[in-house]
Amino acid sequence: FLYADGCLIYNQNHYYLNLEIALKDEQHLLHFAKFIEYEGNKIYYRTKKPRVIAINGNQLPETYACSLSINVTDIKDSLINYGIIPKKTYNWQQPVLNKQLFPNFLRGLIDGDGCVSLVNSSTKKTLNPSIYIVSKPELSKYIISELVNAGYNGTHSIFKIKGKGY
Numbered sequence: 195f196l197y198a199d200g201c202l203i204y205n206q207n208h209y210y211l212n213l214e215i216a217l218k219d220e221q222h223l224l225h226f227a228k229f230i231e232y233e234g235n236k237i238y239y240r241t242k243k244p245r246v247i248a249i250n251g252n253q254l255p256e257t258y259a260c261s262l263s264i265n266v267t268d269i270k271d272s273l274i275n276y277g278i279i280p281k282k283t284y285n286w287q288q289p290v291l292n293k294q295l296f297p298n299f300l301r302g303l304i305d306g307d308g309c310v311s312l313v314n315s316s317t318k319k320t321l322n323p324s325i326y327i328v329s330k331p332e333l334s335k336y337i338i339s340e341l342v343n344a345g346y347n348g349t350h351s352i353f354k355i356k357g358k359g360y
Contacts, residue, residue, distance in 0.1 A: 198306020202280045209270040214261035286332045296340050
């Protein structure tokens with residue numbers, strides 16, 4: 195899920211991994227911090243609107259995302275190798291993955307930037323599983339190529355969603 199929800203930031207001679215997820219998934223962020231033995235204590239919360247909501251009698255700003263920023267200068271080359279690069283929204287770099295890791299990569303990508311659903315087939319009256327991922331066309335082509343190389347022979351398509359991506 196780092197590829198989907200993480201980015202590399204360069205600031206004052208240091209590289210930081212910034213990981214931002216929906217507030218409803220805050221536990222994922224806490225588990226990740228524990229897994230990497232993160233010793234910091236700051237998780238940042240971003241507000242949706244400058245309004246305050248009451249929770250258990252406390253006035254708190256309404257939030258919709260939480261993030262963690264970790265100094266990763268010592269492992270930045272590994273992250274870049276996996277495609278986690280600065281400004282990856284606008285730049286794309288194919289990740290260098292061991293073939294055995296591709297299913298885990300795809301699972302994390304779907305979790306962060308996609309979904310799996312069942313779609314009615316117009317011809318067979320059956321439900322077909324479908325994967326949707328909002329991404330750059332290059333990433334979509336890479337995923338299709340890896341799936342075909344792994345033996346997938348079903349249909350696939352890449353299409354633009356108005357104002358959203360591919």
